[in-house]
Amino acid sequence: MSNTMEAPVKVAPLRKKMRGLRAYPLGLIGLLTLLVLAGFCFLGPYLYPTDQTYVNLVDAALPPSGEHRLGTDANGFDTLGRLMKGGQVSLQIGLLAAITATVVGTLYGTIAGLARGVLDGAMMRLVDIFLSVPFLFVVLILSARFTASTVSLGLIIGAFSWLVPSRLVRGEVLSLRVREFVLAARVMGASRPRLILRHLIPNALGVIIVNITFQVADAILIVATLGFLGFGLSYPATDWGGQLSGGATYISDGYWWLVYPVGGCIIATVLALNLLGDALREVFGRQNS
Amino acid sequence: MILDSDAAQKADTLGSPHREDPDLLAIRDLSIEIRSGDRIVRPVSNVSLRLRRGETLGVVGESGSGKSMTGLAIMGMLPAGGIVTSGSITMDGKELIGMPESDYRAVRGNDIAMVFQDSLSALNPTRRIGDQVAEPILLHLGGSKRAARQRAEEVLALVGLPRPSEKMNDYPHQLSGGMRQRVMIAMALACEPRVVIADEPTTALDATIQAQILDLLNDLKSQLGMAMILVSHDIGVIAGHADRVAVMYSGRVAETGLTPTLFGDMRHRYTQSLLASIPTITHDKADELFSIPGSPPDLAMPQVGCPFAPRCAAATDLCHEAAPGLTLEAAGHSYSCWHPATGPSAPMRSRIATATATIAGPEATPRLSVRNLVREYPVGGSTLFGGRKTVKAVSGVSFDVAAGETFGLVGESGCGKSSLGRMIVALDRPSSGEVLLAGDSVTRMGSRELGRRRAELQMMFQDPLASLNPRMRIETILREPLDIQNIDTRGQRAIRVRHLLDQVGLPAGVMERYPHELSGGQRQRVGLARALALNPLVLVADEPVSALDVSVRSQVLNLMRRTQHELGLSSVVISHDLAVVRYLADRVGVMYLGKLVEVGTCDEVYSTPAHPYTAGLLAAVADTDPLAADRENGTAVRGDLPSAITPPSGCRFRTRCSQASELCAVVEPPLESISGTHQVACHFPLVPKQIASPTTT
Numbered sequence: 005m006s007n008t009m010e011a012p013v014k015v016a017p018l019r020k021k022m023r024g025l026r027a028y029p030l031g032l033i034g035l036l037t038l039l040v041l042a043g044f045c046f047l048g049p050y051l052y053p054t055d056q057t058y059v060n061l062v063d064a065a066l067p068p069s070g071e072h073r074l075g076t077d078a079n080g081f082d083t084l085g086r087l088m089k090g091g092q093v094s095l096q097i098g099l100l101a102a103i104t105a106t107v108v109g110t111l112y113g114t115i116a117g118l119a120r121g122v123l124d125g126a127m128m129r130l131v132d133i134f135l136s137v138p139f140l141f142v143v144l145i146l147s148a149r150f151t152a153s154t155v156s157l158g159l160i161i162g163a164f165s166w167l168v169p170s171r172l173v174r175g176e177v178l179s180l181r182v183r184e185f186v187l188a189a190r191v192m193g194a195s196r197p198r199l200i201l202r203h204l205i206p207n208a209l210g211v212i213i214v215n216i217t218f219q220v221a222d223a224i225l226i227v228a229t230l231g232f233l234g235f236g237l238s239y240p241a242t243d244w245g246g247q248l249s250g251g252a253t254y255i256s257d258g259y260w261w262l263v264y265p266v267g268g269c270i271i272a273t274v275l276a277l278n279l280l281g282d283a284l285r286e287v288f289g290r291q292n293s
Numbered sequence: 294m295i296l297d298s299d300a301a302q303k304a305d306t307l308g309s310p311h312r313e314d315p316d317l318l319a320i321r322d323l324s325i326e327i328r329s330g331d332r333i334v335r336p337v338s339n340v341s342l343r344l345r346r347g348e349t350l351g352v353v354g355e356s357g358s359g360k361s362m363t364g365l366a367i368m369g370m371l372p373a374g375g376i377v378t379s380g381s382i383t384m385d386g387k388e389l390i391g392m393p394e395s396d397y398r399a400v401r402g403n404d405i406a407m408v409f410q411d412s413l414s415a416l417n418p419t420r421r422i423g424d425q426v427a428e429p430i431l432l433h434l435g436g437s438k439r440a441a442r443q444r445a446e447e448v449l450a451l452v453g454l455p456r457p458s459e460k461m462n463d464y465p466h467q468l469s470g471g472m473r474q475r476v477m478i479a480m481a482l483a484c485e486p487r488v489v490i491a492d493e494p495t496t497a498l499d500a501t502i503q504a505q506i507l508d509l510l511n512d513l514k515s516q517l518g519m520a521m522i523l524v525s526h527d528i529g530v531i532a533g534h535a536d537r538v539a540v541m542y543s544g545r546v547a548e549t550g551l552t553p554t555l556f557g558d559m560r561h562r563y564t565q566s567l568l569a570s571i572p573t574i575t576h577d578k579a580d581e582l583f584s585i586p587g588s589p590p591d592l593a594m595p596q597v598g599c600p601f602a603p604r605c606a607a608a609t610d611l612c613h614e615a616a617p618g619l620t621l622e623a624a625g626h627s628y629s630c631w632h633p634a635t636g637p638s639a640p641m642r643s644r645i646a647t648a649t650a651t652i653a654g655p656e657a658t659p660r661l662s663v664r665n666l667v668r669e670y671p672v673g674g675s676t677l678f679g680g681r682k683t684v685k686a687v688s689g690v691s692f693d694v695a696a697g698e699t700f701g702l703v704g705e706s707g708c709g710k711s712s713l714g715r716m717i718v719a720l721d722r723p724s725s726g727e728v729l730l731a732g733d734s735v736t737r738m739g740s741r742e743l744g745r746r747r748a749e750l751q752m753m754f755q756d757p758l759a760s761l762n763p764r765m766r767i768e769t770i771l772r773e774p775l776d777i778q779n780i781d782t783r784g785q786r787a788i789r790v791r792h793l794l795d796q797v798g799l800p801a802g803v804m805e806r807y808p809h810e811l812s813g814g815q816r817q818r819v820g821l822a823r824a825l826a827l828n829p830l831v832l833v834a835d836e837p838v839s840a841l842d843v844s845v846r847s848q849v850l851n852l853m854r855r856t857q858h859e860l861g862l863s864s865v866v867i868s869h870d871l872a873v874v875r876y877l878a879d880r881v882g883v884m885y886l887g888k889l890v891e892v893g894t895c896d897e898v899y900s901t902p903a904h905p906y907t908a909g910l911l912a913a914v915a916d917t918d919p920l921a922a923d924r925e926n927g928t929a930v931r932g933d934l935p936s937a938i939t940p941p942s943g944c945r946f947r948t949r950c951s952q953a954s955e956l957c958a959v960v961e962p963p964l965e966s967i968s969g970t971h972q973v974a975c976h977f978p979l980v981p982k983q984i985a986s987p988t989t990t
Contacts, residue, residue: 183759184755184759185759185760185762185763187720187752188754188761188820188823189762189773189777191718191719191720191750191751191752192747192748192777192827193744193778194773195744195777202773207763
């Protein structure tokens with residue numbers, strides 16, 4: 005056959021797409037920022053151990069110094085150490101919520117798109133109903149009734165965030181299901197689960213991955229909002245939103261180190277995720293066409 | 294004698310006094326590069342072409358041969374990243390390359406106009422066609438809006454748009470494809486350009502409409518005294534309508550010459566191979582089509598030697614090392630080949646015994662049987678009080694396919710042939726009627742039994758890239774049918790996959806690859822291998838080669854013909870291409886608007902068509918047969934396909950039939966035998982009923 009046959013290129017399409025990211029410097033900056041932030045939150049405590057359990061009112065609200073690089077807060081906790089601890093929680097909840105939302109949304113959307121007809125109509129109207137519920141109130145009520153933990157908050161946020169991915173995935177499946185390779189699988193006698201898992205979801209993966217980045221960013225903002233409103237995690241656990249709310253109380257006293265670092269972290273994380281998502285969308289969009 | 298292109302040019306114009314330039318448009322040594330990122334593609338290298346006043350120059354080549362890019366360069370409309378690296382394009386002695394954009398705008402549409410391929414995307418969907426045709430007139434000739442509209446109406450009448458004053462106010466989507474193409478031509482002609490570039494003007498159209506449009510272009514050209522560059526991948530279109538032809542391959546001109554010379558006495562090996570690899574409706578079925586091995590070269594790679602050398606049977610070391618210069622054979626006939634051919638190659642006798650007509654006579658049950666199949670699709674929302682509109686895609690079709698037989702289904706787009714194919718493989722359920730597989734009704738099977746029996750009914754799809762899951766390796770794709778049907782053990786499946794690849798002539802190395810890493814021909818081989826994996830009884834092939842490049846088609850056609858014979862498959866081959874069906878099928882059914890109008894053996898239908906529609910289709914195709922002796926089209930099909938929502942009463946073809954009478958509007962003609970194997974649905978068949986046609990063997 006042709007001589008191009010000799011050197012087989014063994015690059016999976018997905019990995020190739022990740023390589024395509026190189027052409028988007030902003031996306032790369034986003035990815036690096038995220039890696040640095042994750043390293044800071046999860047590895048930082050080993051390099052910079054601090055006591056985040058016991059209140060130490062003697063050292064309350066100290067400005068940055070050699071001992072406390074970013075000062076201390078009103079309870080005497082080291083701010084830099086607290087930033088790491090809060091960041092762990094924020095990132096964990098964000099990731100958990102995004103994964104929950106994506107898994108549920110993808111399955112829901114695929115089933116609806118594949119079924120079409122009455123079932124599809126009913127499933128999507130349910131999504132419309134959920135989308136019209138003022139989500140923040142429900143979460144506030146729920147978190148007032150249940151003690152919030154990392155897992156429960158992640159699941160609650162996830163349970164309200166799957167609606168957008170389900171719509172996206174359904175749209176993708178509607179166009180994929182009439183593609184010839186799906187018809188070919190049906191001609192072979194492939195079952196519905198097989199169609200969904202082997203043919204539809206792998207090909208909708210581009211849309212799904214891009215959406216995950218935005219989901220994580222949204223979830224982190226929601227956690228921050230909840231924390232800021234005082235419905236976040238219970239003391240002494242904390243997250244970036246809770247820290248920000250604590251710091252904001254003292255903003256008129258000039259305790260800048262309680263506000264700007266944590267605010268900066270939230271902005272940096274969300275911005276980085278959005279940059280990465282945009283770049284991924286470009287990569288997938290370009291290679292699919 | 295070997296000359297460079299400049300010398301060739303001089304030699305050709307010798308004899309004309311004062312070296313007066315007889316060319317309206319001259320392209321000399323044109324090279325184009327397209328840069329995207331760090332990739333540089335060279336779609337055109339050292340192309341020289343000339344267009345004389347009043348002539349039609351046909352430019353023929355496969356996708357990626359540089360033919361369209363040359364046309365765009367003349368218009369000064371290269372895509373982003375595209376630049377002319379060397380060479381010149383002159384019109385009436387005026388250099389176009391490097392001309393300021395503002396000056397170029399005055400040339401475009403005024404001196405040189407272009408007719409595009411896809412009339413639906415090339416026309417603005419939000420504007421009335423009258424305004425769109427008037428636009429270039431306003432831009433180039435000025436004058437009042439009213440005068441421009443008046444001129445637009447004149448041009449629309451000229452291109453044969455019925456009732457132009459009414460149609461002026463229509464939007465593009467309200468017109469049929471053929472009518473839209475006429476509007477496109479009207480736009481191009483509005484300013485009476487001196488050169489028209491028609492880039493694949495009929496590729497998106499059906500055979501009968503294509504013939505109408507090509508004739509129109511020809512008439513207008515002589516009427517208005519224009520010169521035309523006709524760009525097409527379809528050798529037939531070029532052969533039927535060009536005075537001179539340039540064959541392009543891999544960004545270079547392989548051969549140029551007068552049309553009869555080029556097709557009757559070609560020199561370049563590529564021209565020779567290409568012509569031998571195309572099935573025609575007059576092709577002797579005992580001859581195998583010539584297959585050009587491999588696929589066209591990657592234009593991003595530097596080219597050394599003759600670009601066709603890797604695929605050429607006559608290639609020697611010289612061909613791989615040095616690019617051949619231009620050789621001048623006779624006035625106007627030149628080629629670039631080290632080992633020129635002397636005319637068309639001799640036909641190759643097929644190794645396959647052609648005596649396939651041994652279809653067992655009194656066999657009890659046919660392998661596949663289609664009984665009164667009807668499929669109607671609802672359109673639009675249901676109206677409140679019933680009366681829902683439906684598209685009658687398939688309206689009562691019946692035929693049988695015996696074991697080992699290949700049945701061809703031909704017809705134009707919208708005739709229902711693909712809907713029929715889908716129902717046969719149970720991808721779609723008929724509204725009524727049934728499909729019998731070896732006597733068992735597929736239509737009435739429960740989902741569990743159907744799941745199992747699907748193995749016996751396989752399908753080969755049109756677009757080989759779309760029909761292979763882009764996220765699976767070839768090995769997984771070929772193993773999937775075995776996995777689904779749970780056939781063999783794991784180890785045996787791996788062996789079977791290797792065997793399948795071998796069967797379709799692919800190396801084992803492709804197993805690790807993804808579909809996008811293969812060429813179009815290789816992908817379609819994978820498509821065939823997958824369809825064969827389950828040892829089906831019936832294979833339905835829907836337009837199996839129409840997405841492939843011309844030089845790759847014959848590879849797949851030969852492969853299909855061989856496997857059909859080796860495996861004793863029963864197949865249904867669906868195609869709009871009469872020649873493809875003739876090459877593959879034993880018997881053929883002609884469809885028109887959801888109905889079979891004629892059924893018979895290939896010989897009967899192609900040599901003595903009994904239905905006026907079949908005759909018209911054949912005439913439209915014969916018109917574009919590069920080797921056809923006469924180009925009459927007295928039986929041409931007029932007009933457009935009627936709507937399938939409200940098909941005509943009686944005979945559905947009567948609105949376009951030259952023989953239609955009142956009877957045809959009232960009584961629908963049934964499918965009746967005119968000989969043992971030949972049936973036709975017509976009140977006035979071209980072959981008298983009950984008299985066997987003499988050519989039947």
